[in-house]
Amino acid sequence: MTQVAQASAAKSAKNTAERHIRKVAILGSGVMGSRIAAHFANIGCEVVLLDIIPLEDPKDEKQEKSLLWRNSLVNKFLVQATKSKPAPFYSNAFASRIKTGNLTDNLDWIADCDLILEAVIERLDIKQQLFERVEKYRREDAIIASNTSGIPMHMLIEGRTQGFKDHFCGMHFFNPPRYMRLLEIIPCKDTKPEIVDFLLHYGDLHLGKETVLCKDTPAFIANRVGVFAIMSTLHAVEKYGLTVAEVDRLTGPIIGRAKSATFRTLDVVGLDTTIKVANGVAQNVPNDEQKHMFELPNIVKELDNRKWYGDKTKQGYFKKTKDEKGKTVILELDLTTYEYKPTEKPKISVFGKAKEEDDLSKRFSIFLNDDSKYGDFFRTTFYDVFAYVSNRIPEIADHTYQIDNAVAAGFGWEMGPFAIWDALGVKETIAKMEEAGYKVADWVKNVDSFFKTENGKKMYFDIESKSYKTIPGTEEFIVLDAIRTTNKVWGNDGTTIFDLGDGVLGLEFHTKMNAIGGEVIEGINTAISLAEKSYSSLVIGNDAPNFSAGANLAMLYMYALEQEFDEIEMIISQFQNTMMRAKFSAIPVVSATSGLVLGGGCELCLHSDHVQAHTETYMGLVEVGVGLIPAGGGTKEMIRRTANTFTTGDPKLNRLQDVFLNIATAKVATSAQEALEMGYLRGHDDYTLNRSRLLADAKRKAMEMVASGYTQPIQQLNIDVEGKSALAAFTAGAVGMLYGHYATPHDIKIAKKLAYVISGGDLSGAAQVSEQYLLDLEREAFLSLCGEQKTLDRINSILFKGKPLRN
Numbered sequence: 108m109t110q111v112a113q114a115s116a117a118k119s120a121k122n123t124a125e126r127h128i129r130k131v132a133i134l135g136s137g138v139m140g141s142r143i144a145a146h147f148a149n150i151g152c153e154v155v156l157l158d159i160i161p162l163e164d165p166k167d168e169k170q171e172k173s174l175l176w177r178n179s180l181v182n183k184f185l186v187q188a189t190k191s192k193p194a195p196f197y198s199n200a201f202a203s204r205i206k207t208g209n210l211t212d213n214l215d216w217i218a219d220c221d222l223i224l225e226a227v228i229e230r231l232d233i234k235q236q237l238f239e240r241v242e243k244y245r246r247e248d249a250i251i252a253s254n255t256s257g258i259p260m261h262m263l264i265e266g267r268t269q270g271f272k273d274h275f276c277g278m279h280f281f282n283p284p285r286y287m288r289l290l291e292i293i294p295c296k297d298t299k300p301e302i303v304d305f306l307l308h309y310g311d312l313h314l315g316k317e318t319v320l321c322k323d324t325p326a327f328i329a330n331r332v333g334v335f336a337i338m339s340t341l342h343a344v345e346k347y348g349l350t351v352a353e354v355d356r357l358t359g360p361i362i363g364r365a366k367s368a369t370f371r372t373l374d375v376v377g378l379d380t381t382i383k384v385a386n387g388v389a390q391n392v393p394n395d396e397q398k399h400m401f402e403l404p405n406i407v408k409e410l411d412n413r414k415w416y417g418d419k420t421k422q423g424y425f426k427k428t429k430d431e432k433g434k435t436v437i438l439e440l441d442l443t444t445y446e447y448k449p450t451e452k453p454k455i456s457v458f459g460k461a462k463e464e465d466d467l468s469k470r471f472s473i474f475l476n477d478d479s480k481y482g483d484f485f486r487t488t489f490y491d492v493f494a495y496v497s498n499r500i501p502e503i504a505d506h507t508y509q510i511d512n513a514v515a516a517g518f519g520w521e522m523g524p525f526a527i528w529d530a531l532g533v534k535e536t537i538a539k540m541e542e543a544g545y546k547v548a549d550w551v552k553n554v555d556s557f558f559k560t561e562n563g564k565k566m567y568f569d570i571e572s573k574s575y576k577t578i579p580g581t582e583e584f585i586v587l588d589a590i591r592t593t594n595k596v597w598g599n600d601g602t603t604i605f606d607l608g609d610g611v612l613g614l615e616f617h618t619k620m621n622a623i624g625g626e627v628i629e630g631i632n633t634a635i636s637l638a639e640k641s642y643s644s645l646v647i648g649n650d651a652p653n654f655s656a657g658a659n660l661a662m663l664y665m666y667a668l669e670q671e672f673d674e675i676e677m678i679i680s681q682f683q684n685t686m687m688r689a690k691f692s693a694i695p696v697v698s699a700t701s702g703l704v705l706g707g708g709c710e711l712c713l714h715s716d717h718v719q720a721h722t723e724t725y726m727g728l729v730e731v732g733v734g735l736i737p738a739g740g741g742t743k744e745m746i747r748r749t750a751n752t753f754t755t756g757d758p759k760l761n762r763l764q765d766v767f768l769n770i771a772t773a774k775v776a777t778s779a780q781e782a783l784e785m786g787y788l789r790g791h792d793d794y795t796l797n798r799s800r801l802l803a804d805a806k807r808k809a810m811e812m813v814a815s816g817y818t819q820p821i822q823q824l825n826i827d828v829e830g831k832s833a834l835a836a837f838t839a840g841a842v843g844m845l846y847g848h849y850a851t852p853h854d855i856k857i858a859k860k861l862a863y864v865i866s867g868g869d870l871s872g873a874a875q876v877s878e879q880y881l882l883d884l885e886r887e888a889f890l891s892l893c894g895e896q897k898t899l900d901r902i903n904s905i906l907f908k909g910k911p912l913r914n
Contacts, residue, residue: 424439584800638692647696658706698711706737760832
């Protein structure tokens with residue numbers, strides 16, 4: 108790097124560090140605007156949300172002047188946001204951070220905003236008019252951004268001042284903004300580099316997004332490639348005569364894509380939306396060699412003619428109806444007759460072969476080497492995409508990782524197109540593609556692999572220098588796949604222990620859904636032993652979607668069927684002892700959570716010294732759903748934590764009742780914030796917005812705990828319990844739920860067992876007990892429920908039908 112470049116980089120870093128976003132204005136409160144506002148509120152920003160006054164005429168002059176009427180549109184959308192599913196807010200309490208107004212009376216509110224983001228209707232003239240008005244009020248150093256998905260950025264700022272252009276940039280969120288990881292950053296030629304650098308960093312660190320630098324080209328990166336892939340799939344469906352059910356079977360999780368696959372996704376998003384994007388690209392890319400692929404196939408044109416756009420029109424490629432018994436039935440569209448028929452799970456030989464392979468990379472080879480029509484389908488669709496992305500560099504992006512990251516984060520692919528190409532072998536695939544008549548970009552022919560791992564970091568092939576470089580912004584990430592072979596310390600079939608460096612040991616679960624069974628228990632104990640002997644701390648986490656979905660029920664079910672209660676007691680005792688060992692070990696234990704953190708997984712976190720929680724952590728003690736109560740110390744910990752917050756005059760039963768209801772109803776927190784409100788997380792636990800940073804943040808916390816002088820805790824002997832008064836109150840409440848038809852008789856039996864434990868057992872009054880006393884009560888209640896047939900029926904339903912049973 109030259110001295111000039113170094114000075115520029117240092118200046119950019121300084122500007123990034125000095126700039127802050129504390130107050131945000133969102134202009135436009137529709138589905139995207141209100142949800143983007145919600146996400147900024149989630150991260151603590153003060154938000155101004157503005158929209159137009161209602162278009163309809165007021166009833167009278169008095170109403171026209173009424174603030175309630177003039178702000179009715181924006182207020183309606185904000186209320187809808189607080190009620191929508193999935194929830195855009197981490198907690199609805201955060202809606203109080205949003206101040207609503209209208210664009211006629213309140214545009215001057217943007218004067219003290221650090222970021223002004225436009226999300227109004229997709230019309231160039233309206234956006235330009237709005238920006239002309241924004242220029243009158245904006246602070247000169249404020250960033251102005253647009254969330255447009257299709258209008259070229261340079262057209263939006265025509266006629267604006269140089270200062271406006273310097274601070275303008277595209278910020279394209281994907282819907283729903285809280286959950287979709289992609290944020291495309293699209294600068295114009297006048298955008299200051301420090302603004303671009305800041306937004307890339309801010310979006311990553313504070314909004315939790317995969318921020319991707321895009322060029323100002325039609326549909327940017329994700330939609331350009333993602334919609335091309337969809338259109339390729341639709342054309343191939345016609346070519347090979349596949350059914351809706353076959354395609355969704357083949358293009359979902361089996362190839363690392365969303366469960367909604369192809370046709371279900373089109374129905375959810377709205378076929379009209381996909382048509383709009385496809386038409387927009389086709390009309391604006393005259394030099395695209397694959398422009399014809401964006402033309403609508405007949406199976407799209409026909410639905411467009413009939414206005415069958417999916418969920419929004421109540422029918423598309425699927426349709427919900429009722430049978431003669433009133434039960435909901437899902438029908439699929441016959442693509443030859445355009446009539447609906449009952450959907451059936453198709454039997455596809457190559458699908459069965461691929462399903463036996465756990466490694467996603469190897470599944471691609473199984474599909475593309477198949478000699479049936481399904482193999483033809485995969486070869487066509489994958490080769491189409493490979494050729495297309497190779498020819499989009501440098502048009503839409505300069506680097507392969509930008510395309511892969513955008514498509515993966517924006518469309519829910521586990522692996523981007525270049526990573527899949529790597530898995531199949533770059534040169535071997537090129538040979539097959541050329542034999543089939545495909546033309547790849549010349550630069551690809553000099554590449555052995557697009558990505559490689561070196562020193563624990565993922566590297567990309569840089570086309571210009573013809574060398575491998577670290578992907579920018581990932582230097583601080585810990586990627587377990589990148590250290591899986593070099594840093595492994597120990598492992599069994601269910602866990603792997605890694606050296607994370609700096610004296611920190613890492614433990615990863617890799618059972619199905621990271622369920623906790625004997626192998627995981629062995630892994631936890633081994634990791635603690637190794638850490639206490641040769642390391643300073645332990646981080647428990649993974650790169651999978653879910654931390655842990657709970658205990659492995661299969662062995663428990665087998666022993667319960669055989670009434671081997673001594674074996675069950677041994678398993679539960681071992682689990683309890685392991686949780687207590689994690690809590691009272693000589694080294695700090697940090698759990699890094701994301702996704703599902705249920706049952707035993709939640710109990711492990713409750714016994715960890717610290718939890719570094721991704722904000723999308725869904726935590727709960729859900730054992731009641733399988734006819735049991737938490738018996739790995741989960742109930743004990745919730746009693747202890749609640750009792751330790753009691754102060755003189757506290758309504759103790761009310762506080763304990765919250766614990767009782769959360770466990771008795773198997774309530775799951777829908778965010779890390781809600782987990783804090785429910786008591787599963789503590790005030791000193793920390794949060795990570797970007798999932799990719801989670802393990803690194805957890806490691807950093809573990810090191811901080813060591814540096815600050817970690818002290819091994821001791822078991823608590825004086826936990827307040829309330830005895831028979833609490834037991835009577837909780838039991839009465841449970842019976843009331845039965846009479847109100849909110850619970851079944853077996854729910855009540857479980858609730859009474861739970862109430863017994865939370866009350867401290869058969870005590871005549873309030874008393875103080877030890878942690879071990881409560882563990883013994885847990886274990887006793889758990890064992891008795893294992894002998895109940897209705898509990899066995901619930902476990903059976905989860906194991907063999909994959910759904911809960913209310914009996």
